[in-house]
Amino acid sequence: MNEDFINKWISQVKKGTLSFIVLNVLKSGKAYYGYDLINEIKKITEIEIAEGTLYPLMNRLKDEKLIISEWVEQESGIPRKYYSITSEGKNTVTKMEEYWHNLNNSVLKITK
Amino acid sequence: MNEDFINKWISQVKKGTLSFIVLNVLKSGKAYYGYDLINEIKKITEIEIAEGTLYPLMNRLKDEKLIISEWVEQESGIPRKYYSITSEGKNTVTKMEEYWHNLNNSVLKITK
DNA sequence: ACAAAATACATAGTATAACAATGTATGTGG
């Protein structure tokens, strides 16, 4: 029916959320490469991040110095670019968490 | 420190959220006018919606037939444009609620 | 009585991020 409007809306709601999710996955300190992140996030959350979304996103996070990247050659196969969170990234994700929490509480107040 | 990045992020996270919040306020069936909506939402949620955000938003929701509007002259003061939700709007907000719920659960899985 | 603030609407321009489409290249399974 209004499938179209909902899909557009979902795309909008994802804005900001994806960077938050990515930083949270990296938060532990473990390094992930892009393709792996997409699958990992899909597995845990069922959220599908398009490749055309993820790679520019990782570059933005890098520009902001929230993550760093490193090429790692594989014994077999295509080299991978591994991303790790920085301490600035950890601080940022903590602030994000606070805001997310407040926002969700606000929404809950209104939806109930 | 990274205040700037966080502020940009917050602005992005609000995308989609504001239409969801507005529709939820209107959900009960009670009509609200724009200026009132801004204050009501601020009072309940502490979220500040800029006027330059709200009025275009209301027009979009109207174009999508999720709400209707009606001018109401006041005995004293400036006329107000009252907005009410349509049945299509109610269906839509229900679907939005579902998605929001899933998204939040996904995020919780990753943040914890 | 007058200035400032609040009420109430609206639009134009800017910036950002998600996504589809497309492209490159290597490795693997049937």
Place this chain on the structure above:
DNA sequence: CCACATACATTGTTATACTATGTATTTTGT
């Protein structure tokens, strides 16, 4: 050997939040 999975990346499109600005009326403070 062909299709699919792996792994990276860019370009162009679209949608929405926000700042700035504008109009006009009413209320409040001094």
